[in-house]
Amino acid sequence: MLSRRRFLAAIPAAGLAAGCAGTRPLRVAVVWSGDELRRFLTVARDYPHRTVTVYSAGDNIAALLRGPSTEVAPDVAVIPRLGMLYEPGIRAGIRPLEDPPPQPEFWRRLVSPVPGRVLGAWFKIAHKSLVWHRDDHGLPLPETLDAWTRPRGTLSIGAADGWMLSDWFENVLLARSPGTYPGLGSQAELWGSAEVAEALELLAAVWQAGMTAEQGRRALTLQFHDSILDVFTYRTADLVAAPDFAWPVIARYGAAGVTAAHFRFPAASAAAGPPLVVGGDVALALNAGDPDAAAFVTWLTGPERPAALEAWAGEGGFLAPHIPPEVSPPGLRGPAGELVQARNARYDLSDRLTGPLAGGDGRGLWLILTDLFTAATVTRERPAAAAAAAAARLVATARKGAA
Incomplete structure (x- = not known):
């Protein structure tokens, strides 16, 4: 049996810094490890405006966002559970997106607990049926x-x-x-x-x-x-x-x-x-972070997607509302289309x-x-x-x- 540790060890290691030199790096906290972290690093390196530092907070990402310290707070967080948006202690620290990227209405509603205030954008979505x-x-x-x-x-x-x-x-x-x-x-x-x-x-x-x-x-x-x-x-x-x-x-x-x-x-x-049960990871800009955080979220989740993101989707294992289904491998194009249309879909209960x-x-x-x-x-x-x-x-x- 291939254990989780051996599985992750089989994937090439990646550093936690991405981008080119400049002002203070934009700090991005994610929950992933292994292959997902490595692939996200290749995407973040394409950001043209700032150096980006990516670090994995793992299962502690909720505690990190609830914490009172601004010295270690990220500028951007990619969270794995939608329920975190509904926690008052976390929601108070999220900066609403003034110009959110276009995403299907089903997905937009999920990240708008208060009508008219879009708190994040979907970076990655999952078909769980x-x-x-x-x-x-x-x-x-x-x-x-x-x-x-x-x-x-x-x-x-x-x-x-x-x-x-x-x-x-x-x-x-x-x-x-x-x-x-x-x-x-x-x-x-x-x-x-x-x-x-x-x-x-x-x-x-x-x-x-x-x-x-x-x-x-x-x-x-x-x-x-x-x-x-x-x-x-x-x-x-x-x-x-x-x-x-x-x-x-x-x-x-x-x-x-x-x-x-x-x-x-x-x-x-x-x-x-x-x-049709769906899930996904939401990118957020945080109040305690850099004012440019919202621009990074929009770049990451908008229709003008980085080449590294399209390559990731093309290999499978990554579906998103802003990536056309035909980019995915043939066996995943049907599920990708179902996610974008989201007819009669319901979001993962345990993540809410x-x-x-x-x-x-x-x-x-x-x-x-x-x-x-x-x-x-x-x-x-x-x-x-x-x-x-x-x-x-x-x-x-x-x-x-x-x-």
């Missing part, structure tokens, strides 16, 4: 969610990354109850609804049908990239639900002769449409949550779903019982945040 498989495998693919409760091939799930489990939950809930999904970020009482309980039970049933107890135990130690390798390199599993940025891992580490294919996450019924349910490994929604996964796959509890326990914990946790 894809299921990947080997094209020549002859697998009987599930046409509906209920059909997936019967075996349709072995699942691979990187359950050590809690966001992969929350992506599963969000797709199942959005497919089953599109009316309930949008309110969960702000209405704590909805966590106790029958719709949430039913989605949890269906999710547990799908996981249980797709994995043995031993496979479930192993999945708890797998991260995102390992789950991709299980399907396309080691061929020990048949299906993996993963965003579009699975593509670079497949392209780099897939076994010889293996062709990747994907389908949309199944709908609740043959008459219903499939869910604040308070006790906010995502993070070992806490909140991610922890509760990890325990549900364990109950369904490892201890083989009845899906209804496992779902009832998870629903009760979700309600109790949501009430703590509302108190």
Whole structure:
């Protein structure tokens, strides 16, 4: 198994300075490491007006933006969770964009918590309703969610990354109850609804049908990239639900002769449409930073994109509202077009949550779903019982945040 550390070590190292000499460098904080950080550095080097210094704040980026010190505050931050825009302590430090770049209305609304004030622009977006498989495998693919409760091939799930489990939950809930999904970020009482309980039970049933107890135990130690390798390199599993940025891992580490294919996450019924869960990274200019920060955000996310950004998109693993779908590799052009159009799309729920349910490994929604996964796959509890326990914990946790 290729561990995360070995995976990142296999990618060429990159320095943290970009650009040419000039005045004080523009400081840009990001959350990425490894290949994403290296690719972003190549983009930042193209900025023609200032030297740019890029540093990875990792999981501490929220704390960095909440912090009182202006001496170490970045001028620009690229944040991975939209919910951070809704935290008063962070939102107060964001400088609204006076002349924001043109982006589709769906995406613009997401970064405008207050009408008329655009707080950021989308640098990168993600399609989170894809299921990947080997094209020549002859697998009987599930046409509906209920059909997936019967075996349709072995699942691979990187359950050590809690966001992969929350992506599963969000797709199942959005497919089953599109009316309930949008309110969960702000209405704590909805966590106790029958719709949430039913989605949890269906999710547990799908996981249980797709994995043995031993496979479930192993999945708890797998991260995102390992789950991709299980399907396309080691061929020990048949299906993996993963965003579009699975593509670079497949392209780099897939076994010889293996062709990747994907389908949309199944709908609740043959008459219903499939869910579309989306995510992404938002670029922000900060009040405590340099006045030129907004110009950098506009350059980074506008239609006149740097050559290095287009090259990144052309290799796959990078989709954005300001990059035409035809720039992407052929296998990703369909998902790229779906993201730009964003018909009936809903933003990643766990990335919108604040308070006790906010995502993070070992806490909140991610922890509760990890325990549900364990109950369904490892201890083989009845899906209804496992779902009832998870629903009760979700309600109790949501009430703590509302108190």
